[in-house]
Amino acid sequence: MASESVPESASKSYTAGLKEQLMENRRVRFLVSPGSGLFWILLFLIAPLTIIVAFSFFKPGEAGSIVYELTLANYREFVSSSVYHTVIWDSIKIGIITTLIVLPLGYTLGYFLGRTESRWTPVLLGLVVVQFWVPLIIRTYAWITVLGRNGVINKFLTAIGVIGEPVQLLYTTNGMILGLVVSILPFMVLPVYSAVSTIEEDVIQAAKTLGASDARAFFEVTLPLSWPGVVSGILFTFILSAGSFVAPALLGGPEDRLIAPVIATIFTNDFNWPFAAALSLVYILFLAVLLYLFTRKADLEEALEGTQI
């Protein structure tokens, strides 16, 4: 298609006028419009979340059907049954524990990558970035062979005589947390690396010239300057671990009932869509409150940009 001709444009020699006029071209306007992306979000995220609000007030019928009759039964079931309180509380607990482990480990590696002078830095950084690219399901599945009764860890520990008998690692809470920690680590490493690597050598040296010890220079200069990276890492780590599905399903034990697998089971096995909707909304509401508190202290948009390097 030929572009629409704009007869008057020849007479206007200054760009501002020309620019203004061509912005009238609808095809061009579409190219620089935020509308398409926001439309996609509205259609495929906001609309589904809105319809489950309605569904959460319906009754489940026989064999997965829905009875379109308003009821508070789903929410009453949530409020009265301590099972689901435990599920949400356990998810939050796993989120906090994972964050407490990922934070020091991820910071350490991010700090190492940010301050090392090794010429292998691009390769070492690449090995972390690669973790993002390999599907989560594969990185989690890989632990099964390592953690199993005849797995690498048990064989190694038996061989060096630390344990006499193989210990149960797979299908335990600890195994699940290990899988979660390692799969989420890059979300802490990369933002910390981005922040640490931009700290000038001179700034740290200045603190030391003024008499600060290595430790004090770290805690009073490096750590505060890398704080935005830490905040970003904490946000991702908590959200991904508290809402995780794959690690509890593949590595966790029967007692590890976290919110995501529980919603999936209610939806797929019990065919109770209204209750799955209600439970999803309760969790979304919890996340929304959490994110609101987050925005009071930090910039959410900046934190979400953190994994880019």
Add this chain to the structure above:
Amino acid sequence: MSGSSRWNWPAVKGASLLIYLSMLLPLAVVVINSFNAARIPSFPPSEYSLRWYGAFLQDDTFMAAIWNSLKVGVAAAVLSGAIGTATAMGFVRKQFPFKKSLAIAMLTPMLVPPVIIGVSSTILFVQIGWDRSILWLVVMHTLVALPYAFLVIRSRLYLFDESLEDAAMTLGADRLTTFREVTFPIVAPSILTAMVLSFVISFGEFTASQFWVDRTTTTVPVVIYSMVRTLITPKVNVLATLVLVVTTAIPILGIVVQRFVLSNAQSQ
């Protein structure tokens, strides 16, 4: 240079080594075990062979899943690349109300747990009578990848020198030509990055996708999950190894192409 701007360096190095070990060892075990001849693989393998690679290639379920994942991945990459570009340009170039909140709205797919994205969209689609098809995966993978594509392209556009466009238009180019000849070539590497990233995200997406697939549209991660949950077959190790190679190779290829495009653009 003195290394004294670092704190506790030997401990940091030691811990970093262990972290690398924990990230890479399990993947290495999978790759090595894909060459394990045993039906019930133990590690280290007592005998190596390619028999499971042969069996894998004969397996129609796996082949269909790979084909589905590739189709969905390419479609989602193109869509989120295009939508991400338009949206990022809008956010960088235009002023509109609630810009800050709308930017966060663009990023919400990163915040909502994938299980809830999967469940809620399935309820909506079934409700409006849209049958499960590969299109479900395409539109929803585009949604999941969109925030990442948007961020990559937007951060590049922030660095873009708009006077280049003014120069082109002063010289008589219309806005479309300016976009094609000036803006696009400069932004193109980041669009490519965004598309590669979107492909990788789509290819690996499991948690939400398990609600979207049916027998004919099942994807690689869903097949891996159901195989692991039901019968562990050594063929899973083969598939995992191949996916590992492909998902690592594609971004590296992307970087190489990008470098090539960049150096060509600069030499002109």
